[in-house]
Amino acid sequence: MSRPSSSSPAPSTAGRAGAAPPGRGIPAAWPALLAGPLSFGIAGPSLILPDAARDLGLALGAVTWIVTAFGWAVAIGTPLTAGLQNHQGARRALSACAALVALGAVLVAAVPSLPVLVLGSAAQGLGTAGFTTIAMSLARSARSLGLVTSSLATVGACAPLVADLVAEALSWRVALALPALSLLAVPAVLRHRPAEPAPAASFDSRGAVLLTALVTALVFVPHSWPVAGACVLAACGLLGLHVRARPDGFVPASVVRAPVFLLMSGLAFLLAAVNFGMIYLLPALLAGRAGWSGGAVGAAMLWPLLFGGLASYGVVAATAKAPVQAVAVLFPAVAAAGVALAAAGVPPVVLLAAQALTSLAAASGQGAFAARAAAAVPGGARATAMGQFNLCYLLGAAFGPAIAAALTV
Known part of the structure; x- marks a missing residue:
């Protein structure tokens, strides 16, 4: 197993006219902390929405708009904040995202009204989407990029249980504000990131x-x-x-015309759809085939998801020098093996192994594909490219549960 060097391809904003080079020497843990809490907004509410519905006197379907608003905001916020970073620099983008996350956290924690909760959730989604894109653009090596994507997967695995514990100890509204933990990384990232002058070109x-x-x-x-x-x-x-x-506009032509970038983004979408579809489908399979309760299913699913998130760090580093063709085959094959196990397996251990494989494929693929997608575009377009790459991954996260729901009908 070869150890990746610091020159391994990783997202960067270097090369943009008028921009200072990325901050050097920033510890990899800070970008990981900046990105990871986004997963609290995606997976955290799954166990606490019934409490929210009861306290608000609303149907469960109505309060799911809190999650829908976060997902929509993350999807649109990813390319928008990447464009802001590319136009104004990482420092200004980081400050704007921090303001959105702080505002959203205050709204969801303090005001028990569904419209305000939806608005606050959307603000947190916009801000944490920007944090994630900035964190990936700050990664200086495949190893540090793997730590960022591993943090997203690991937090996502723990998010339902952590949010449930916070709701019991404090309140479900405080649990909805858990994405604000990403603010802890902002001062350190600002310290290591130099100010960047804005380019003269107008915003598209x-x-x-x-x-x-x-x-x-x-x-x-x-x-x-x-x-x-x-x-x-x-x-x-x-x-x-x-x-x-306008080939140099908000969506640069150099990005959409790069075959490797399109391939990596498309595969990231597929892996996310499979993984999040499995997360939605597995509880029904375990309950139907093994007769497990909801609590038992939640506790059991924690381990394969954690495995996928933690192991992805080493997998991304180990495949840092592998050619594009190799990673383009490897991770979809791992995900396909997970789907095959889920389709054929009845024992719970087999179903959980299937989840572990799809989780590993998605978390590892996100990091490995991101590095190669970034290397496939000019340096001046890499911040925007990372936003659009993450957008594809997050769209897969939205499509997966819907596809799984159709399969269970």
């Missing part, structure tokens, strides 16, 4: 609006595909025309 507001429209339509495809699908086609056409007219 039309490109930002078109990409936001496309992402919003994509998020709704699993829920209302005829209308959303038509909107996706229209938004794709308009965005394509805009990219041709």
